[in-house]
Amino acid sequence: MTKLSVNINKIATLRNARGGNVPDLLKVASDIQKFGGQGITIHPRPDERHIRYQDARDLKSIVYTEFNIEGNPQHNFIDLVLECKPDQVTLVPDAIGAITSSAGWDTVKNQAYLTEMIQEFQRNGIRTSIFVDPALEMIEGAKKTGTDRIELYTEAFAHQYSAGNEKGITPYVESAVLANELGLGINAGHDLSLDNIQFFKENIPGLLEVSIGHALIAEALYLGLENVVNMYLRKLK
Numbered sequence: 001m002t003k004l005s006v007n008i009n010k011i012a013t014l015r016n017a018r019g020g021n022v023p024d025l026l027k028v029a030s031d032i033q034k035f036g037g038q039g040i041t042i043h044p045r046p047d048e049r050h051i052r053y054q055d056a057r058d059l060k061s062i063v064y065t066e067f068n069i070e071g072n073p074q075h076n077f078i079d080l081v082l083e084c085k086p087d088q089v090t091l092v093p094d095a096i097g098a099i100t101s102s103a104g105w106d107t108v109k110n111q112a113y114l115t116e117m118i119q120e121f122q123r124n125g126i127r128t129s130i131f132v133d134p135a136l137e138m139i140e141g142a143k144k145t146g147t148d149r150i151e152l153y154t155e156a157f158a159h160q161y162s163a164g165n166e167k168g169i170t171p172y173v174e175s176a177v178l179a180n181e182l183g184l185g186i187n188a189g190h191d192l193s194l195d196n197i198q199f200f201k202e203n204i205p206g207l208l209e210v211s212i213g214h215a216l217i218a219e220a221l222y223l224g225l226e227n228v229v230n231m232y233l234r235k236l237k
């Protein structure tokens with residue numbers, strides 16, 4: 001079975017747009033779990049433009065499924081993760097100010113650094129995952145860091161699939177086969193959606209977890225829109 005971890009960054013984006021507490025991030029996280037979501041993912045960024053560091057602390061007592069915190073292991077992030085002790089930390093090599101994640105780790109060049117980070121989090125009982133492009137040498141490099149899992153960066157797959165190119169899945173399948181051989185757990189995320197998730201799942205052996213945010217929240221808005229417009233119309237009769 002593949003677990004669905006819902007990334008709630010976009011709920012925080014909407015909340016922050018007005019400065020109040022609508023929508024209520026904690027209530028949304030609770031409801032997602034009530035509706036069957038099997039995990040909550042957040043990706044606090046240094047500028048706190050969506051998830052604030054305090055949100056991570058507050059979510060700790062709300063999330064009873066799997067709590068996954070993603071980010072670049074800079075000092076503040078490391079301290080936050082060690083304080084919150086989520087079930088899983090996913091290390092992502094984001095540049096400061098990047099609009100969103102745009103690459104996986106070079107696990108060969110950064111092997112010593114990643115190994116040190118992985119050991120620190122594992123010593124504190126936190127499962128680790130490293131965000132990687134679907135390239136065999138990056139999977140092998142990840143294995144050498146001692147990480148529990150990798151997260152396959154799926155933007156390229158999503159882009160090619162939406163353009164009608166199903167062959168874009170090939171490097172992901174090859175990477176997953178190798179990861180399985182090496183005993184690495186496999187997560188995946190970025191731009192997964194209702195449109196592409198089934199094809200991805202059916203082709204990736206041993207896919208343990210997907211984290212989905214941007215498309216899922218956009219789809220939820222759209223699929224709820226007719227209902228809400230009609231609820232307003234009824235009140236205005």
Ligand SMILES: CC(=O)[C@@H](O)[C@H](O)COP(=O)(O)O
Binds near residue numbers: 092101
């Ligand atoms: C790690 C990853 O793939 C990202 O998709 C991320 O978690 C989303 O971050 P933003 O919501 O800031 O774009």
Ligand SMILES: NCC(=O)COP(=O)(O)O
Binds near residue numbers: 070192
């Ligand atoms: N790790 C990927 C994630 O959490 C969500 O990515 P996206 O669905 O917002 O692109």
